[in-house]
Amino acid sequence: MSSKSSTQHLSRVNIIRKKHIRLTIAALIILGLIILAGEITSYDHIDGLLSIPAAISWLFSNMLFSAGTLANFPTVLRLLWETILISIVSTTTASVFALIFALLGSQLTQVNTFLMYVAKLVASVSRNIPVVAWALILVLSFGTNSATGFLALFFATFGFLVRAYIETIDEASSDSIEALRATGATYPQMIFKAVLPGSMPQLFSWTLFMIETNIRSATLVGLLTGTGIGYLFDLYYKQLNYEMVSLITLSIVVAVLIIEAISNRIRREII
Incomplete structure (x- = not known):
């Protein structure tokens, strides 16, 4: 019985390990595509993320409507x-x-x-x-x-x-x-x-x-x-x-x- 349960446990571990490997490979492929797309389009992802605070600040300073606009x-x-x-x-x-x-x-x-x-x-x-x-x-x-x-x-x-x-x-x-x-x-x-x-x-x-x-x-x-x-x-x-x-x-x-x-x-x- 212990041998059979040990075999089943190893089988589950192998299945989980294979899933983790597949997920890791998929994540690496997606990351590679993101980097490749950035290189092809000359888009800097880091600059894009750093510009978010300035964009939010501009929105709040320019797009808040006043009482006159409500007319x-x-x-x-x-x-x-x-x-x-x-x-x-x-x-x-x-x-x-x-x-x-x-x-x-x-x-x-x-x-x-x-x-x-x-x-x-x-x-x-x-x-x-x-x-x-x-x-x-x-x-x-x-x-x-x-x-x-x-x-x-x-x-x-x-x-x-x-x-x-x-x-x-x-x-x-x-x-x-x-x-x-x-x-x-x-x-x-x-x-x-x-x-x-x-x-x-x-x-x-x-x-x-x-x-x-x-x-x-x-x-x-x-x-x-x-x-x-x-x-x-x-x-x-x-x-x-x-x-x-x-x-x-x-x-x-x-x-x-x-x-x-x-x-x-x-x-x-x-x-």
Whole structure:
């Protein structure tokens, strides 16, 4: 018995030792990549760390807004609300189209193989073009207006949600679909009796997640399309009005935190 326990102990020690060696090698590789990246880009990591206190001091001395700046707060709230609405509308609209393409692209709910690959290809192209690139492309066609921001968020959201919805459908509905197929159920019956009831909580969760993400992205899109809170941020930033920049940034952060808290609460209730 003692020999067997001793062997098991040695085996555990060897396993732990191998894990430590792997972790050490991984840490050394990461450290080497950091040093190599610094050499290639001529970036001094030590100078970067030493500059942090001075940067923090500059922020506190230049970006603390005064009472006079608060007079513009209603304008900030109005454009922030506009940005939030564009994010919500673009996400919810994209989710409807994403669900249709996800049903066509999922192996469990595909109509035929050709449409499945077409749906995945369209979603992949849409997903792999960054939202900033979408905004720049669409500005050339639609100009600087809210429609451009809506479409940029829509296309980027659509591609992401199609993939997320396909994975959700494949994971949550396989058993139910197989059971209904065995009973001779029609395609609409499989969708409304198995896919949607089994997947809806997770699909809704992904939609809420994208609303949170798009509120952040909408600020950046607004810089390019001249709309919403992003336009206001860009306007005051170019004027070097750091007090207004600070007020706008703080408003965005608070809005995102509030919406994230609401979203998390809803997700806990539905999942």
